[in-house]
Amino acid sequence: MSTAQNQSAKSSLPPLTAGPHSKRLGLISIVACFGGLLFGYDTGVANGAEGPMAAELGLDLLQVGVVISSLVFAAAVGALLMGQISDAWGRRKTIIMLAVMFFLGTLLVIFSPAGPEPGTFSPAGFSVLVAGRIMLGLAVGGASTVVPVYLAELAPYEIRGSITGRNELAIVSGQLAAFVMNAIIGTALGGSVDGVWRIMFAICALPAVALFFGMLRMPESPRWLVEKRRYADALRVLKTVRSPERALAEVHEIEIVAAEEKRNNKPVGLKAILANKWLLRIIVIGIGVSMTQQLTGINSIMYYGTRVLEESGMSEQQAVLANIAFGVVAVIGGVIALRNMDRMDRRKTFLIGLSLTTTCHLLVAFAGMLLPVGNPIRPIVILILVVAFVMSMQTFLNVAVWVWLAEIFPLHMRGLGIGISVFFGWGTNGVLALFFPSLVSGVGITGCFFIFAGVGALALLFVATQVPETRGRSLEALEEDVSTGAIYQVKAPVGA
Numbered sequence: 001m002s003t004a005q006n007q008s009a010k011s012s013l014p015p016l017t018a019g020p021h022s023k024r025l026g027l028i029s030i031v032a033c034f035g036g037l038l039f040g041y042d043t044g045v046a047n048g049a050e051g052p053m054a055a056e057l058g059l060d061l062l063q064v065g066v067v068i069s070s071l072v073f074a075a076a077v078g079a080l081l082m083g084q085i086s087d088a089w090g091r092r093k094t095i096i097m098l099a100v101m102f103f104l105g106t107l108l109v110i111f112s113p114a115g116p117e118p119g120t121f122s123p124a125g126f127s128v129l130v131a132g133r134i135m136l137g138l139a140v141g142g143a144s145t146v147v148p149v150y151l152a153e154l155a156p157y158e159i160r161g162s163i164t165g166r167n168e169l170a171i172v173s174g175q176l177a178a179f180v181m182n183a184i185i186g187t188a189l190g191g192s193v194d195g196v197w198r199i200m201f202a203i204c205a206l207p208a209v210a211l212f213f214g215m216l217r218m219p220e221s222p223r224w225l226v227e228k229r230r231y232a233d234a235l236r237v238l239k240t241v242r243s244p245e246r247a248l249a250e251v252h253e254i255e256i257v258a259a260e261e262k263r264n265n266k267p268v269g270l271k272a273i274l275a276n277k278w279l280l281r282i283i284v285i286g287i288g289v290s291m292t293q294q295l296t297g298i299n300s301i302m303y304y305g306t307r308v309l310e311e312s313g314m315s316e317q318q319a320v321l322a323n324i325a326f327g328v329v330a331v332i333g334g335v336i337a338l339r340n341m342d343r344m345d346r347r348k349t350f351l352i353g354l355s356l357t358t359t360c361h362l363l364v365a366f367a368g369m370l371l372p373v374g375n376p377i378r379p380i381v382i383l384i385l386v387v388a389f390v391m392s393m394q395t396f397l398n399v400a401v402w403v404w405l406a407e408i409f410p411l412h413m414r415g416l417g418i419g420i421s422v423f424f425g426w427g428t429n430g431v432l433a434l435f436f437p438s439l440v441s442g443v444g445i446t447g448c449f450f451i452f453a454g455v456g457a458l459a460l461l462f463v464a465t466q467v468p469e470t471r472g473r474s475l476e477a478l479e480e481d482v483s484t485g486a487i488y489q490v491k492a493p494v495g496a
Contacts, residue, residue, distance in 0.1 A: 013253070013474070014245045016156055025154065025241040029163055031214035032150055033170035034207045035095055035143035038102050040174020041204045042071065042136045044327070047175075047305050048182030048320050053197040056114055057129070058121035061437050068303055069434035070130045074137025075144065076426030082142030083149075083419025091150040091221040094142065099212035101139035106205045108132025110198045118194065141426055145418045148406035153223040153414075154241060156250075157474040161341030161403050168399040169334035174207075175302055176327030183320050223475065226254045227411055257411070257476045272413055278485040279413065283420055285466050286405060289350075290425030292459040293401045296357050297452040298393045299429050300436045301326060301386060307437060308386065311445055312368070313379040322383055326390050333394025345471050346404045350463045353396025358456030360389035361449045368446035382445065407470050410479040 046053075046068050054064050086094040109132035115122035147167050155163035182200050189196045219241075225234035231251065238247035273279045301308065305326050309319035340349070364385045371378040409417030439448055468487040470478055481487035 013249050014243065016158055016246065017243045019243065021239075021241050021243060025163070028154060028218050028241065029151055029166050031211070031218055032095065032147050033167050034211035034214060035098060035147040036167040036170030037174040037177070037207050038099075038204060038211065039140050039143045039147075040171035040176075041178045041207065042102070042105075042140055042174075043171075043299065044175030044178035044302055045182065045200050045204065046071075047303050047323060048179065048186060049197040049200040050304075051306070051316065052186070053129075056118055056195065056197065057112070057125055058115055058119050059126070061441070063121075063126065065434045065437055067126075067129060067133055069430045071133040071137035071140060072299075072426055072430035072433045074134040075141030076423045076430060078138035078141025079145045079422035079426055080141075080419040081138070083145040083415035083417075083422075085142075085415075086146045086149065086224075087413075087415035091146055091153070091224055092215060092218060093220075094146050095150065096212060096215045098139045098142045098146065099208050099215065101135055101142070102208035102211070103205055105132050105135030105137075105139060106201060106208065108135060110202045114195075141422065144402075144426070145415065145422050148402050149414055149418060150221055152403070152406035152475070153221040154219075156242065156246070157472070159342055160407060160475075161346075161400075161471065162338050164403045164406050165334075165338045165341045165399040168394075168402050169331070169338055172327065172330035172334045172394055172398070176324070176331050178204075179324045179327040183324055186320055187317070222251070223254055223411055226251070226258050229258070231255060253474065253476050254411075257479060270413075270416065272410075273416075276483060278483060279410070281485075282408060282468075282482050282487075283417060285468075286408060286417060286421035287424045288462055289401055289404060289467060290421040291428045292354075292462065293397060294425050294428040294432065295452070295455045295459065296354075296393060296397065297361070297432065297448070298357075298390070298398070300432050300448075301390060302330075303433055304436055304440070305386075307440060308445065309379065309383060311440055312382040313373060313375075314383075318379075325383065325387050329387050329391040330394045333391045334399060336395045337399035341399060341403060342471070345469050346400050347463065347467055347469050349396050349400040350404075350467060351460065353392060353400070354456055354460045354463060356392035356396065357389055358453050358460065360385055360392060361453035361456055364389065365446045365449035365453060368444060368449065404467075404470055407475060407478060408468075408482065410483055411475065 050064055050068065053059070053067070059067065082094055082098065085097075108128055112129035112132065113122055113125040115125065148164050151164045151167060152160055178200075181203055185196060185199055189199070219237040220233070222234040222237040225231075225237065234254070235247060235251045238250055241247075242250065273283055305323045306316070306319040309322055310316060314322060337349075364382060367378070367381045367385060371381060405418050405421055436448075443451075468482075470487075473481070478487070
């Protein structure tokens with residue numbers, strides 16, 4: 001689509017107005033973001049729970065890595081499967097199913113049987129625990145793809161970034177909640193209660209119940225309804241989250257795109273990707289963006305932050321308490337990111353974020369090298385630098401990445417496209433989760449963060465040369481640009 005056509009498409013839509021429909025959109029985003037909250041809690045709860053869990057169940061380092069990474073590898077599969085399921089079955093129904101999976105996975109984890117004596121390994125208990133983590137992983141992966149797409153398809157393009165980005169804020173809020181609850185439960189109960197880690201895991205059953213009952217009252221994505229040619233249903237949904245005039249105009253715009261695809265008999269899903277070099281290219285770029293996010297090492301900190309702090313010289317209790325700082329700055333960064341999401345280009349945000357995170361990696365590595373173990377300021381300096389890394393990541397990268405992935409793919413392959421991209425992201429995350437404890441033990445903090453810095457430099461080059469801009473255009477305008485390759489000639493949105 002040319003710039004003139006793009007401007008015309010934008011100007012044909014009536015402006016946004018305040019009213020009950022705005023509040024309805026806000027409510028929908030809050031309910032859907034319980035999926036993000038569960039994502040965050042289930043990935044963050046292990047950071048603090050893994051120590052007591054390993055002690056009670058007699059797990060060695062590799063077995064701990066299996067327990068942690070089983071969720072992540074399952075999330076890769078869940079992202080791929082649930083994206084396709086949501087394309088066929090609907091975003092809303094898929095999210096309801098995910099709520100059930102979150103609940104069932106939690107039950108398996110908290111009722112994993114221990115060995116005959118505390119600290120003795122139980123093969124049955126280990127199997128049930130891993131099965132529960134796999135169930136949670138499938139749900140986490142599904143939530144990471146379906147919830148952002150659901151929000152992006154409901155939001156008007158003018159505020160799509162801030163609406164979709166709320167899910168990432170919910171994720172880091174869930175991680176913060178996990179860190180805080182772990183600290184409270186660990187400090188209050190400590191070693192006085194057997195199975196304290198089970199209590200930490202059990203808490204995430206509550207938002208699963210809230211997500212299930214909340215989504216029963218939420219609407220389906222109007223764009224998915226149009227894709228299924230349910231135009232009247234789509235208009236009815238849009239009228240609850242837009243003014244009547246805006247709803248009619250948006251449905252008309254979506255219908256035009258859907259009718260053109262039908263008239264040209266265009267393939268959909270995987271066939272469309274393989275038949276169009278531009279769609280194949282955007283899939284490859286999506287994979288790169290998703291992997292770049294994980295290769296910063298952010299989730300290694302969110303899963304094993306206490307282990308990193310202990311390696312820096314803190315005691316176990318100090319590390320658990322200090323770990324809360326990661327969650328706090330992640331939420332603060334998420335709030336700042338939401339404020340800037342509809343004001344700054346996605347590409348610019350990526351480049352600033354990668355520059356900052358790579359700088360933090362280098363500083364942590366040099367601090368670990370120059371400050372010997374036993375130096376009293378070593379843990380304080382490393383804590384400050386890792387906090388700065390998490391803040392940079394959340395302010396400039398995490399929210400923007402999920403928003404970009406939710407809006408870049410055309411409607412007919414959106415669930416599949418984000419599913420494939422996030423599959424590779426979660427796979428990368430899983431490899432790091434599995435081997436990070438051994439990596440820290442082998443090369444120390446210095447070696448780990450030098451590796452992250454090298455990857456960050458390559459990621460900067462990739463974003464600068466390959467990633468297209470998406471801010472400020474409707475999903476329908478983006479669909480045309482992506483499908484024809486025009487998006488690579490449009491470096492910035494009109495009016496940016």
